[in-house]
Amino acid sequence: MFLGFMAITHSLIAAAGTSLILGTAEPMALGLAVLGSQLPDIDTTTSTIGKIFFPISSFIEDRFPHRSTTHSLLATGLIAAVSLPIGYFLGNWLTALPKALAARDRTLVRSFTRLFLRLLYFCW
Numbered sequence: 001m002f003l004g005f006m007a008i009t010h011s012l013i014a015a016a017g018t019s020l021i022l023g024t025a026e027p028m029a030l031g032l033a034v035l036g037s038q039l040p041d042i043d044t045t046t047s048t049i050g051k052i053f054f055p056i057s058s059f060i061e062d063r064f065p066h067r068s069t070t071h072s073l074l075a076t077g078l079i080a081a082v083s084l085p086i087g088y089f090l091g092n093w094l095t096a097l098p099k100a101l102a103a104r105d106r107t108l109v110r111s112f113t114r115l116f117l118r119l120l121y122f123c124w
Helices: 002-022 027-043 048-052 054-063 073-090 097-110 116-120
Strands: none
Touching: 002 027, 027 048, 027 054, 027 073, 048 054
């Protein structure tokens, strides 16, 4: 139940932030933001996305602690680096920006916790 609650709160923060920043309520943009909000939790096998992509999440979980590499500014940059060219190729930025914005919003929201230093993981 707890993990389900966290997935819901991450989704709501991402949808609200994306809607405010992009000034849209387009379902595709908000849906992609929700997807992007779940990506950082691929570092744990107990999260929803970690269960879906179990081999990848198990590999990451065995090597790094939760909320380290995938919750960093570096990971946010990588999500943007992959998403933005796809959006450019498709000719629709609304297919790319929400994923990067959602990951960034999660990173920023998490930076208000005592785990702030992990935000800078791999940035030193």
